[in-house]
Amino acid sequence: xxxxxxxxxxxxxxxxxxxxxxxxxxxxxxxxxxxxxxxxxxxxxxxxxxxxxxxxxxxxxxxxxxxxxxxxxxxxxxxxxxxxxxxxxxxxxxxxxxxxxxxxxxxxxxxxxxxxxxxxxxxxxxxxxxxxxxxxxxxxxxxxxxxxxxxxxxxxxxxxxxxxxxxxxxxxxxxxxxxxxxxxxxxxxxxxxxxxxxxxxxxxxxxxxxxxxxxxxxxxxxxxxxxxxxxxxxxxxxxxxxxxxxxxxxxxxxxxxxxxxxxxxxxxxxxxxxxxxxxxxxxxxxxxxxxxxxxxxxxxxxxxxxxxxxxxxxxxxxxxxxxxxxxxxxxxxxxxxxxxxxxxxxxxxxxxxx
Amino acid sequence: xxxxxxxxxxxxxxxxxxxxxxxxxxxxxxxxxxxxxxxxxxxxxxxxxxxxxxxxxxxxxxxxxxxxxxxxxxxxxxxxxxxxxxxxxxxxxxxxxxxxxxxxxxxxxxxxxxxxxxxxxxxxxxxxxxxxxxxxxxxxxxxxxxxxxxxxxxxxxxxxxxxxxxxxxxxxxxxxxxxxxxxxxxxxxxxxxxxxxxxxxxxxxxxxxxxxxxxxxxxxxxxxxxxxxxxxxxxxxxxxxxxxxxxxxxxxxxxxxxxxxxxxxxxxxxxxxxxxxxxxxxxxxxxxxxxxxxxxxxxxxxxxxxxxxxxxxxxxxxxxxxxxxxxxxxxxxxxxxxxxxxxxxxxxxxxxxx
Numbered sequence: 001x002x003x004x005x006x007x008x009x010x011x012x013x014x015x016x017x018x019x020x021x022x023x024x025x026x027x028x029x030x031x032x033x034x035x036x037x038x039x040x041x042x043x044x045x046x047x048x049x050x051x052x053x054x055x056x057x058x059x060x061x062x063x064x065x066x067x068x069x070x071x072x073x074x075x076x077x078x079x080x081x082x083x084x085x086x087x088x089x090x091x092x093x094x095x096x097x098x099x100x101x102x103x104x105x106x107x108x109x110x111x112x113x114x115x116x117x118x119x120x121x122x123x124x125x126x127x128x129x130x131x132x133x134x135x136x137x138x139x140x141x142x143x144x145x146x147x148x149x150x151x152x153x154x155x156x157x158x159x160x161x162x163x164x165x166x167x168x169x170x171x172x173x174x175x176x177x178x179x180x181x182x183x184x185x186x187x188x189x190x191x192x193x194x195x196x197x198x199x200x201x202x203x204x205x206x207x208x209x210x211x212x213x214x215x216x217x218x219x220x221x222x223x224x225x226x227x228x229x230x231x232x233x234x235x236x237x238x239x240x241x242x243x244x245x246x247x248x249x250x251x252x253x254x255x256x257x258x259x260x261x262x263x264x265x266x267x268x269x270x271x272x273x274x275x276x277x278x279x280x281x282x283x284x285x286x287x288x289x290x291x292x293x294x295x296x297x298x299x300x301x302x303x304x305x306x307x308x309x310x311x312x313x314x315x316x317x318x319x320x321x322x323x324x325x326x327x328x329x330x331x332x333x334x335x336x337x338x339x340x341x342x343x344x345x346x347x348x349x350x351x352x353x354x
Numbered sequence: 355x356x357x358x359x360x361x362x363x364x365x366x367x368x369x370x371x372x373x374x375x376x377x378x379x380x381x382x383x384x385x386x387x388x389x390x391x392x393x394x395x396x397x398x399x400x401x402x403x404x405x406x407x408x409x410x411x412x413x414x415x416x417x418x419x420x421x422x423x424x425x426x427x428x429x430x431x432x433x434x435x436x437x438x439x440x441x442x443x444x445x446x447x448x449x450x451x452x453x454x455x456x457x458x459x460x461x462x463x464x465x466x467x468x469x470x471x472x473x474x475x476x477x478x479x480x481x482x483x484x485x486x487x488x489x490x491x492x493x494x495x496x497x498x499x500x501x502x503x504x505x506x507x508x509x510x511x512x513x514x515x516x517x518x519x520x521x522x523x524x525x526x527x528x529x530x531x532x533x534x535x536x537x538x539x540x541x542x543x544x545x546x547x548x549x550x551x552x553x554x555x556x557x558x559x560x561x562x563x564x565x566x567x568x569x570x571x572x573x574x575x576x577x578x579x580x581x582x583x584x585x586x587x588x589x590x591x592x593x594x595x596x597x598x599x600x601x602x603x604x605x606x607x608x609x610x611x612x613x614x615x616x617x618x619x620x621x622x623x624x625x626x627x628x629x630x631x632x633x634x635x636x637x638x639x640x641x642x643x644x645x646x647x648x649x650x651x652x653x654x655x656x657x658x659x660x661x662x663x664x665x666x667x668x669x670x671x672x673x674x675x676x677x678x679x680x681x682x683x684x685x686x687x688x689x690x691x692x693x694x695x696x697x698x699x700x701x702x703x704x705x706x707x708x
Contacts, residue, residue, distance in 0.1 A: 037666045195672075198656065198664075200554060200578040206657070206665040214666055222671040224554040224656055226579050226612025230677040233614060258580025260587060261615055264622050302552065302578055303560070306662045310552075311560040312391045312568055317576040318549075323584040 001169035002215045003040065013215070018065050018170045021072045021133065026079050028072045030060045033170055037211040048077050048095035055102035055109070058202065062171020063245045063281055064144070067108030068137045073099050074116035075133040079126065092120075104293045105254055105322045107246040107283045112136060137173055143278040144175035146336035151181025151241065151276055154339075157190045159238045162228055162266075164197040165256035166208035167243025167276060177276040178243045179212060181334070186218050194220035195237060197228055199256060201301040201319060225258050232269040240266045241334070244277035249349070251327030251342020252289025253277075257320055263329035275325075276334040284349045289324035297321045355523035356569045357385075357394065367569070372419045372524045375426045375487065380433050382426045384414045387524055391565040402431050402449035409456035409463070412556065416525020417599045417635060418498070421462030422491045424453050428470035429487040433480065446474075458647045459608055459676045461600040461637045466490060491527055497632040498529035500690035505535025505595065505630055508688075511544045513592045516582055516620075518551040519610035520562035521597025521630060531630040532597045533566060535688070540572050548574040549591060551582055553610060555655040555673060579612050586623040594620045595688070598631035603703070605681030605696020606643025607631075611674055617683035629679075630688040638703045643678035651675045 002013045019030045025044075028051055032043040043059045045051045051073035054060050060069050077095040100113060119132040155161065167178035175183060185192060194213055199205035206222045213220040223231065231237050240262060246254040253259070253275050266273040286292060302317035303309065311317075327342035337348075356367050373384045379398075382405055386397040397413045399405045405427035408414050414423050431449040454467060473486040509515065521532035529537060539546060548567055553559035560576045567574040577585065585591050594616060600608040607613070607629050620627040640646060656671035657663065665671075681696035694701075 038663070198554065200552070200580055203664050206669065206671075210665055210669045214668055222656055222665055222669055224579075224611065224673070226554055226610075226615060227672065227674055227677075229615035229618065230611060230674050231672075233677070256580075257578065257584060261580060261583035261619060264583065265615060265618055268618050268622070302576055305659045306664060308660045308662050309392070310557050310660060311564055311576055314568055315560065315564045315576055317560075318581065318585075319578070320581055320584050323581075323587070 001174055001212065004215050017174050019060050019069050019072065019173055021130065026076060028069065028076055030054055031170065032059050033061060033208060034059055036207055048073050048098050052098045052102040062167060063106035063108040064140045064172035064177065064278060065170065066103065066106050067112035067280065068140055068173045070099050070109050070112040071116050071133040071136040074113060075129040078120065078129040104295050105245050108280050111280045140172060140278065141174045143336035144172050144177060144180045147177055147276050147278065147334050148175060148180030148184035150339050151334040152184040152188065154239060154274065155181055155185040155190055155192055157192060159192040160195065160236055161192060162195040162197065162237045162240045162262065163209060164205065164242045164259055164262050165199045166204040168209055168212040170208050170212065171243060177278065178241045179209065180276060181241060182218055183216060186216060194218060195231060196220050196222045197225050197258065198222050199258065200225055228262055229265045232265050232271055237271055240271060240273045241276055244275045244281050245322055246292050247277060247282045247345065248286040248288050248292060249284050249346065250288045251330060251345055253325045253330060254289060254292040254322050255325065257323050260323040260325045263325040267329045272331040273329060274332050274334055275330055279335055279337065279348055282345055282348055289326065292324055295321040355528055355566065358569050371528050373414050373423050373426065373527055375484065380430055382423065382430055384408055385524065386413050387415060387562060388413055390561055402427050402452050406452045406456040416521060417460035417462040418494045418526035418531065418632060419524065420457065420460050421466035421634060422494055422527045424463050424466040425470050425487040425490040427453050428467060429483040432474065432483040457649060459599045459649050462634050465634045494526060494632065495528045497690035498526050498531060498534045501531055501630050501632065501688050502529060502534030502538035504693050505688040506538040506542065508593060508628065509535055509539040509544055509546055511546060513546045514549065514590055515546060516549040516551065516591045516594045516616065517563060518559065518596045518613055518616050519553045520558040522563055522566040524562050524566065525597060531632065532595045533563065534630060535595060536572055537570060540570060548572060549585060550574050550576045551579050551612065552576050553612060554579055582616055583619045586619050586625055591625055594625060594627045595630055598629045598635050599676055600646050601631060601636045601687065601699065602640040602642050602646060603638050603700065604642045605684060605699055607679045607684060608643060608646040608676050609679065611677050614677040614679045617679040621683045626685040627683060628686050628688055629684055633689055633691065633702055636699055636702055643680065646678055649675040
């Protein structure tokens with residue numbers, strides 16, 4: 001992704017990924033998403049405890065980027081257990097357990113760990129796990145590019161499009177899921193406008209999505225989550241595209257809290273509502289969205305904003321981090337293999353089982 | 355309303371109104387709602403310019419409290435024009451115009467000013483306008499009490515109830531509209547729980563409603579606006595009660611941005627959705643909600659929270675302060691004369707014309 005820097009009147013752009021593996025130091029490195037957009041800093045994780053911390057504290061967030069982090073985390077642990085390199089599964093079990101427990105909702109975390117465990121069973125040299133993790137990450141980015149290509153077909157010049165939370169490069173290592181069609185449309189010269197839900201409580205929209213769109217020079221404005229319905233009802237929104245953290249067999253989608261609200265409002269106002277997600281997000285072990293575990297995060301995320309208390313010292317809050325949007329509200333799911341209706345994803349069941 | 359104070363380990367309660375007239379100083383005084391809940395301070399307005407500032411900057415907010423403020427503002431101006439006391443309308447025209455232009459959406463502002471102009475035409479002594487403003491304010495509070503009495507019938511012990519924004523004592527001088535049934539139910543020993551939408555961008559829910567419920571010792575939790583749909587879908591909300599800034603002839607309701615979203619979600623989840631408002635909120639000059647002017651406020655309200663920037667320096671935002679909920683989503687309107695379906699409010703048209 002492009003990142004613009006400003007210093008002493010100069011502006012320049014550099015290319016970054018949300019997470020990457022630094023081989024010389026055996027560190028996993030991240031753009032620290034907690035600090036954006038005020039500060040651009042790199043967070044370095046030397047040990048699986050720090051990797052799990054980066055996931056649970058949301059230094060890195062977004063289902064595909066969490067998966068990538070877990071893949072790197074497994075590979076890093078193997079590298080650091082150099083002398084015991086023989087029977088990976090028992091030696092690194094604690095790292096696996098710690099990573100698995102870092103966050104509950106996104107499917108990619110478990111998908112990536114299982115992928116790495118399969119690789120480890122057949123690994124012959126120490127280089128194999130690192131190469132496998134890099135391959136996993138490159139695969140994600142290729143999938144995001146394909147999502148962009150298919151999703152772009154939905155965008156016409158002049159469209160006004162709503163997105164919720166951040167399903168951009170920051171959430172997927174690079175390029176994005178929900179934001180991939182925007183990048184692709186921009187590259188192809190289409191002119192469109194993005195309404196960015198600020199996405200309380202953690203403000204991933206105003207902090208991260210608006211920052212990505214600024215870096216990509218895509219026109220946009222931030223709105224309070226409460227205003228999305230207002231603009232839909234007024235006919236100002238042509239299309240909604242969001243990401244996903246987990247998709248059940250029946251096409252129900254878990255995504256950032258508030259997604260369900262936007263989906264119902266889009267449905268009521270007859271606005272197409274699309275979910276962009278790689279196939280790794282599908283969880284065919286679950287019959288429907290009711291079976292997706294929903295993370296409840298600290299109440300301070302609601303009561304305190306960027307260090308400033310916004311409510312009584314004595315107030316309490318509830319803070320579910322995700323909700324489930326029933327398949328009936330979803331027009332289509334944009335994947336790396338094309339756009340499908342929620343029902344049609346059943347055809348991927350066999351593929352994934354392989 | 356009760357206000358709890360904490361100092362050096364002691365806790366005590368005092369009675370306050372959101373706005374009142376101090377006769378010795380000819381000042382209008384307000385609880386400064388911009389500073390709650392961190393600081394409890396009294397804002398004093400000596401002149402109509404300061405009164406209009408208090409309305410436009412939201413020192414005082416909420417349709418009935420804005421109306422009360424305007425009534426006091428007119429009376430204050432008359433008092434300060436003591437020597438010219440004869441032909442009110444021309445002498446105080448500038449004050450009237452300034453107050454009328456302080457905010458566009460709430461009907462009570464215009465209703466209160468017209469009420470005072472009628473009084474002034476027949477006024478014989480300087481005391482009359484002040485007495486009329488006090489009567490107007492006492493009337494509001496009586497109406498709120500009646501709204502509480504009727505609205506309480508909707509609340510059963512064990513209920514979980516959602517409210518949006520602040521339609522409490524702070525918004526109505528005392529007792530509240532949407533919060534009046536809660537006060538009444540609490541006084542009658544009912545046990546219930548309130549979900550408080552934080553209400554971005556100005557956080558009237560987390561800052562003001564939660565503070566009022568704390569003072570009244572009513573159980574509650576703050577949630578991000580994004581989470582209301584989550585709790586509705588999970589069956590955790592039995593009833594929604596909100597206030598109103600203006601209600602058109604056909605029962606369409608303008609209220610704080612986000613109200614429309616909650617109404618659609620309540621409808622989709624078959625949860626009763628009630629609007630609590632005095633009859634002064636009805637505007638029979640408007641056929642439907644499309645004719646209600648919607649205030650667009652400064653983008654900084656979205657981009658900066660309590661002095662902390664939460665987005666890029668270069669980001670822009672849209673900030674509509676209200677939205678319109680079509681009558682079809684509204685189960686009933688709780689007024690001082692009982693609970694009516696949106697269609698039934700037509701019967702008040704003649705009464706108000708009188």
